[in-house]
Amino acid sequence: MPKQTVQTLDEPKTAKPFLRWSIISVIYLVMIFLLQLVEKAPWMNGYYLHILTIVGLNIILVASLNLVNGFLGEFALGHAGFMCIGAYTAAVIASKLTLPVFIPGMVAPYIQLIVALAGGFLMAGLIGYLVGLLTFKTVGDYLAIITLGFNMIIVNAIQNLDFLGGPRGYIGIPKNTNLFIVSICVVLTFAVLRRIIFSNYGRTWISIRENPIAAEMMGVNINRAKNVAFTIAAAFAGLAGGLLAQYQQYINPSMFDYSKITDILVMLYLGGMGSLSGSILGATSYTILMEILRMVLSAIDPRLAEWRMIISPLVLVIIMRTSQAGLMGNREWRWMRSGKEENR
Amino acid sequence: MQTIIQQILNAAQLGAVYALIALGYSMVYGIIRLINFAHGDIFMLGAFIGFLLATAAGMPLWVMMPLAMILTALVGVAIERIAYRKLRNAQRMSLVITALGVGIFLENIVRLVIGPETRQLPAQLPNQIIGWLSEHFGIAMSQDKAWIIGISLALMFILWFIVNKTLVGTAMRAVADNKDVVPLMGINLNLIIAATFAIGSALAAAGGIFYGQAYSIDPYMGINLGWKAFIAAVIGGIGSIEGAVLGSFMLAAIEVFSVAYLSSNLKNGIVFGILIILLLIRPNGFLGQPEIKKV
Numbered sequence: 001m002p003k004q005t006v007q008t009l010d011e012p013k014t015a016k017p018f019l020r021w022s023i024i025s026v027i028y029l030v031m032i033f034l035l036q037l038v039e040k041a042p043w044m045n046g047y048y049l050h051i052l053t054i055v056g057l058n059i060i061l062v063a064s065l066n067l068v069n070g071f072l073g074e075f076a077l078g079h080a081g082f083m084c085i086g087a088y089t090a091a092v093i094a095s096k097l098t099l100p101v102f103i104p105g106m107v108a109p110y111i112q113l114i115v116a117l118a119g120g121f122l123m124a125g126l127i128g129y130l131v132g133l134l135t136f137k138t139v140g141d142y143l144a145i146i147t148l149g150f151n152m153i154i155v156n157a158i159q160n161l162d163f164l165g166g167p168r169g170y171i172g173i174p175k176n177t178n179l180f181i182v183s184i185c186v187v188l189t190f191a192v193l194r195r196i197i198f199s200n201y202g203r204t205w206i207s208i209r210e211n212p213i214a215a216e217m218m219g220v221n222i223n224r225a226k227n228v229a230f231t232i233a234a235a236f237a238g239l240a241g242g243l244l245a246q247y248q249q250y251i252n253p254s255m256f257d258y259s260k261i262t263d264i265l266v267m268l269y270l271g272g273m274g275s276l277s278g279s280i281l282g283a284t285s286y287t288i289l290m291e292i293l294r295m296v297l298s299a300i301d302p303r304l305a306e307w308r309m310i311i312s313p314l315v316l317v318i319i320m321r322t323s324q325a326g327l328m329g330n331r332e333w334r335w336m337r338s339g340k341e342e343n344r
Numbered sequence: 345m346q347t348i349i350q351q352i353l354n355a356a357q358l359g360a361v362y363a364l365i366a367l368g369y370s371m372v373y374g375i376i377r378l379i380n381f382a383h384g385d386i387f388m389l390g391a392f393i394g395f396l397l398a399t400a401a402g403m404p405l406w407v408m409m410p411l412a413m414i415l416t417a418l419v420g421v422a423i424e425r426i427a428y429r430k431l432r433n434a435q436r437m438s439l440v441i442t443a444l445g446v447g448i449f450l451e452n453i454v455r456l457v458i459g460p461e462t463r464q465l466p467a468q469l470p471n472q473i474i475g476w477l478s479e480h481f482g483i484a485m486s487q488d489k490a491w492i493i494g495i496s497l498a499l500m501f502i503l504w505f506i507v508n509k510t511l512v513g514t515a516m517r518a519v520a521d522n523k524d525v526v527p528l529m530g531i532n533l534n535l536i537i538a539a540t541f542a543i544g545s546a547l548a549a550a551g552g553i554f555y556g557q558a559y560s561i562d563p564y565m566g567i568n569l570g571w572k573a574f575i576a577a578v579i580g581g582i583g584s585i586e587g588a589v590l591g592s593f594m595l596a597a598i599e600v601f602s603v604a605y606l607s608s609n610l611k612n613g614i615v616f617g618i619l620i621i622l623l624l625i626r627p628n629g630f631l632g633q634p635e636i637k638k639v
Contacts, residue, residue, distance in 0.1 A: 075437055134624065141379050142623055144440070145578065148571075149616035156613035258567050262444055269441055309452040316445035317427050324431070324438040 020335040025187045032183040049179050051291050053247060056182040057240050058283035060189045062267045063276055064236035070273035071197055072229045073209025075144045079237050079264055081151030084256035085127050086120035086238025087245040088164055091173045093119040094246055113176035113246060120242030121235050128234020132227040158253045169252025177247040185243060189236055194276060205229055266316045272326030277333040346482050351604050357489050357558060359596030360496035364551030365573035366588040367503060368544030374520040374583035375540050376432060378439050382423060382447035383548060384570010390416040390549025391561045392454050398466050405468035409553055413546040420545025421538045455563040465556030492554045499550055500589055507585060512539055575619045581629030590630060
């Protein structure tokens with residue numbers, strides 16, 4: 001085949017967009033690192049760090065689901081299932097892995113962490129690929145049902161597997177993760193997602209979203225493109241699951257049930273479909289809003305704290321009634337974009 | 345042999361409840377192409393309204409059930425009016441997400457107001473064993489099971505009559521066929537859609553009360569049963585009334601027999617597995633019409 005030299009619109013003409021993005025990522029990491037350093041200081045509240053960690057995990061989940069639901073324009077519901085697979089894989093690896101003795105004790109937790117995360121990432125990606133293969137034929141509502149079905153099967157299967165603890169959950173996972181490591185993973189996730197989505201390949205997803213038949217006529221291999229998106233999204237959900245398992249040190253199958261799915265969806269649509277910036281904004285604002293509500297309501301009366309469960313679905317309904325595009329629509333912050341041209 | 349017949353009767357009872365829920369899914373989908381994810385929670389709400397009427401107000405079943413059906417129908421209409429109507433012409437996914445939100449809202453509000461405990465509706469149907477069945481065939485069938493199956497079938501027949509033989513039903517089928525032309529014919533579209541939601545919700549409430557009579561109710565049952573009923577509607581071909589009923593009885597049979605002969609823990613896995621296989625082989629269900637796509 002002759003080598004093609006096609007001038008693409010997305011290719012950054014200058015290094016500027018990447019530079020802007022890198023600067024912001026580094027600032028974020030440095031700030032988190034400083035926060036992590038003063039974790040033990042008397043004036044520091046560990047609770048804030050916990051919230052930031054959860055925000056980080058949610059950002060990874062929402063951004064990866066955005067790839068399928070926002071950019072590819074499908075409606076997949078099984079994201080919590082992939083997270084579940086990642087979490088259990090990482091949990092098993094982290095608690096069963098015995099490292100050779102010559103590795104110094106200082107480094108061992110990190111190696112354990114990396115192996116466990118990679119295991120969760122790859123396993124979830126593999127299952128995501130297989131689910132993607134099976135669900136080619138279906139679109140729209142039916143895809144939503146099938147993916148949800150897979151989620152339920154995964155949860156149901158784990159509830160019946162005794163060596164994974166069954167419905168009681170998996171306990172005794174070593175705590176290898178903290179806020180800083182979660183933040184590194186957030187940055188890595190965005191480095192990958194942003195790079196793929198704003199590339200030429202990413203445009204094929206957007207073309208499928210806009211009109212699948214027209215895209216196919218332009219030579220887009222729809223099945224393949226969909227499956228790639230599915231696999232990547234599932235793999236990053238697995239990464240978030242692996243981080244969660246090693247952060248909480250305890251997981252059980254019902255964590256990855258309907259309520260998790262809706263939480264992810266609320267954050268996704270609050271931020272805006274088809275916008276990576278929106279994923280950050282949605283996950284952050286929703287997680288923090290829920291925590292503030294919990295604090296405010298329990299300050300008034302401890303019994304009221306439960307009422308925030310009513311407020312989150314109301315927020316969702318109100319967003320949908322007022323602006324269906326979410327906070328960001330499909331716009332991006334300038335530093336998140338790649339290239340000069342506006343990506344839509 | 346007798347155990348198999350016994351299981352078939354159990355399946356018929358469960359299938360009747362599924363069918364009452366599945367019909368609501370199917371009708372709403374047929375008319376505004378919305379998977380009403382809140383429908384399972386409307387079913388749950390209907391059961392709890394019935395529970396409150398029966399325990400707090402002490403009503404007998406024959407008063408409580410129609411009243412609970414009417415109240416639930418009003419809630420269904422209100423949900424359509426407040427949450428869905430404005431989004432009717434928006435992107436379909438916004439509607440689906442709104443429906444998810446409404447469902448969680450209903451679930452949590454019932455949990456907070458009434459409490460998360462599992463409850464039992466006071467048994468108001470006679471539950472003696474039907475004598476001549478056990479004498480002649482050795483089958484133990486209680487009267488309440490017969491009542492539940494019988495009333496459910498009667499309600500389904502009434503629904504079939506409304507949809508196929510009355511003016512409102514004709515308008516409903518017209519809306520399902522082409523939503524844009526119907527208002528030009530002088531039909532009040534909003535009224536027809538409201539009627540659909542009212543009928544669907546009332547049937548779900550009836551299903552909820554029967555479910556509470558036969559089993560037990562809790563605020564989360566709407567998710568699980570709602571999904572199962574939805575699967576039933578999809579198996580039969582969503583949008584088709586006969587399909588919803590057929591699918592419900594099939595699903596109930598699969599479920600009851602897999603619990604009896606395989607494992608009760610794997611019940612949900614088996615049900616969802618069958619759904620996936622079926623959707624891959626026949627994406628439009630047994631009685632559904634294939635959708636024609638245009639560029």
